[in-house]
Amino acid sequence: MAKTNDEQFKNVISHAKEYGFVFQSSEIYDGLSAVYDYGQLGSELKNNIKTYWWKAMVQMHENIVGIDSAIFMHPKVWKASGHVDGFNDPMIDNKDSKKRYRADQLLENKIDELYSELANFSEENKTKFESFQHGILAKSDEDQATWITGFRNETTVLDAAQHPFVDEASWKFVKKGLALEVEMNLALKSENLAQLKDLIVDYKIICPISKTANWTDVRQFNLMFSTQFGAMAEGSDEVYLRPETAQGIFVNFLNVQKSGRMKIPFGIAQIGKAFRNEVIARQFIMRMREFEQMEMQFFVRPGEDKKWFAYWKEARLKWHQALGTSPDKYRFHDHVKLAHYANAATDIEFEFPFGFKEVEGIHSRTDFDLTQHQEFSGKKMQYFDNDLNEEGKPYGNYVPYVIETSIGLDRMFLLTMINAFEEQDLSTPEKQDSRTLLRLHPALAPIKVAIFPLTKKDGLPEKAREIMDQLKFDFNCVYEEKDAIGKRYRRMDAIGTPFCVTVDHQTLEDNTVTIRHRDTMEQQRIEIKELHTIIEGKVSWRNLLA
Numbered sequence: 352m353a354k355t356n357d358e359q360f361k362n363v364i365s366h367a368k369e370y371g372f373v374f375q376s377s378e379i380y381d382g383l384s385a386v387y388d389y390g391q392l393g394s395e396l397k398n399n400i401k402t403y404w405w406k407a408m409v410q411m412h413e414n415i416v417g418i419d420s421a422i423f424m425h426p427k428v429w430k431a432s433g434h435v436d437g438f439n440d441p442m443i444d445n446k447d448s449k450k451r452y453r454a455d456q457l458l459e460n461k462i463d464e465l466y467s468e469l470a471n472f473s474e475e476n477k478t479k480f481e482s483f484q485h486g487i488l489a490k491s492d493e494d495q496a497t498w499i500t501g502f503r504n505e506t507t508v509l510d511a512a513q514h515p516f517v518d519e520a521s522w523k524f525v526k527k528g529l530a531l532e533v534e535m536n537l538a539l540k541s542e543n544l545a546q547l548k549d550l551i552v553d554y555k556i557i558c559p560i561s562k563t564a565n566w567t568d569v570r571q572f573n574l575m576f577s578t579q580f581g582a583m584a585e586g587s588d589e590v591y592l593r594p595e596t597a598q599g600i601f602v603n604f605l606n607v608q609k610s611g612r613m614k615i616p617f618g619i620a621q622i623g624k625a626f627r628n629e630v631i632a633r634q635f636i637m638r639m640r641e642f643e644q645m646e647m648q649f650f651v652r653p654g655e656d657k658k659w660f661a662y663w664k665e666a667r668l669k670w671h672q673a674l675g676t677s678p679d680k681y682r683f684h685d686h687v688k689l690a691h692y693a694n695a696a697t698d699i700e701f702e703f704p705f706g707f708k709e710v711e712g713i714h715s716r717t718d719f720d721l722t723q724h725q726e727f728s729g730k731k732m733q734y735f736d737n738d739l740n741e742e743g744k745p746y747g748n749y750v751p752y753v754i755e756t757s758i759g760l761d762r763m764f765l766l767t768m769i770n771a772f773e774e775q776d777l778s779t780p781e782k783q784d785s786r787t788l789l790r791l792h793p794a795l796a797p798i799k800v801a802i803f804p805l806t807k808k809d810g811l812p813e814k815a816r817e818i819m820d821q822l823k824f825d826f827n828c829v830y831e832e833k834d835a836i837g838k839r840y841r842r843m844d845a846i847g848t849p850f851c852v853t854v855d856h857q858t859l860e861d862n863t864v865t866i867r868h869r870d871t872m873e874q875q876r877i878e879i880k881e882l883h884t885i886i887e888g889k890v891s892w893r894n895l896l897a
């Protein structure tokens with residue numbers, strides 16, 4: 352029987368634990384919510400994803416360099432970046448259960464519930480509704496507010512003349528969802544916390560634990576973790592654990608530009624930890640309190656930002672798709688409503704078992720960040736461009752514009768595991784059989800080759816170790832002599848090892864081995880000296896980068 356998305360997701364989570372990919376942090380103390388540890392295979396896979404990103408961004412681009420800035424930064428950085436005043440979530444507490452929720456997520460769950468009626472619409476009617484919905488969401492804030500007033504005053508809820516596509520009851524339900532979505536967006540945009548609370552009350556949203564609607568007011572809650580700098584708490588300064596790696600790049604813009612003699616356009620890349628006190632942490636490693644980002648800020652001439660935004664949008668999707676993921680698993684979500692500092696933004700979304708969700712953001716951030724740091728630090732953040740413009744004069748001094756690509760490493764890890772996980776039915780009329788397979792791209796696989804002596808005697812282990820000693824300088828190898836050979840193959844399938852090499856009695860006579868390919872389970876008899884070339888041909892970074 353086909354598994355539901357929910358079951359499949361649960362299976363991936365338990366597989367990740369069973370085989371040493373991801374463990375809950377401090378598990379023996381019942382864990383720490385939304386914090387995870389990567390195990391022996393997880394850290395290898397994570398490192399391979401990092402390497403793929405670093406090579407694609409830094410090694411393959413002559414004009415991109417990488418840095419590793421500190422997690423602690425001067426507190427003024429976060430004032431300048433807007434995080435102290437604006438990096439907030441609107442929170443509400445239920446007085447009975449004492450549980451805290453993100454107000455917008457309570458409302459989003461309600462919207463989903465109201466939209467669930469769409470499942471009963473025909474495909475044609477669903478499309479009609481979606482175009483109606485897009486029409487409303489694309490309106491200006493003023494027009495949306497007018498539409499809401501009209502919606503509230505309507506005596507008949509069915510706008511039959513314009514939308515004769517469903518019965519009144521279903522339409523009423525779905526339209527209520529749309530109205531709530533519009534009202535929530537308007538309230539969030541204007542930071543109208545009282546209105547968010549009113550919506551929670553009006554739509555009769557209850558706490559899933561206490562089942563009551565006994566709510567506090569909505570309050571802003573800053574997502575940054577803070578700690579004391581210095582040995583003594585008294586008299587020491589409050590510092591933050593960085594909530595994004597990007598600011599470490601902005602504050603080093605001039606250091607890197609000058610010391611590396613970089614010419615615009617150029618990029619600075621960085622991989623590192625970020626920390627956010629997420630209130631609603633869910634879906635395993637999708638939303639964590641301690642996570643890793645891979646970010647690149649690309650500094651460009653003002654006026655050339657649109658061109659570079661389009662370039663990075665395409666380049667980043669290509670990076671994802673080179674891994675062989677089906678193209679319809681990915682989509683862009685272009686932001687209609689932009690943050691005040693951005694003039695374009697898009698998310699690369701992947702279809703997780705719980706729906707399409709953001710994995711990476713590409714943002715055209717104008718000169719906002721550098722200008723803010725210039726203002727707060729009093730240091731010039733300008734670049735002198737001596738290339739000639741159309742009039743034959745140097746472009747001169749300016750604060751560069753920035754295109755940012757920002758991908759969550761842990762989300763990419765989750766995506767990779769979900770995409771690779773497969774439970775295959777290998778049953779024949781004679782025999783029930785199955786295997787669990789991680790169909791990882793060979794370049795990402797934690798272990799590239801497993802080496803098995805067929806038996807523990809007759810000099811086979813010694814020969815197998817001899818082969819391993821040749822291969823281990825270039826490939827991550829494991830040696831395994833326990834269990835029947837079929838069982839050893841299955842274990843390697845489950846952790847995504849692309850090749851298994853078996854040493855048998857014939858090996859001792861003619862220096863040949865069998866090599867088994869993970870995906871096809873095909874076995875070939877080859878000479879030992881061919882092993883390196885065959886493995887290299889599949890696991891090389893060239894396959895992803897070229």
Ligand code: GAP
Nearest residue numbers: 595597637638639642710711712757758759762
């Ligand atoms: N500098 C831009 C920036 O930080 P963001 O959209 O807040 O933008 C970028 O974060 C990426 O970081 C997201 O696309 C997501 O993959 C990842 N990310 C953000 N918050 C996360 C969290 N709490 N847990 C895991 N990954 C997260």
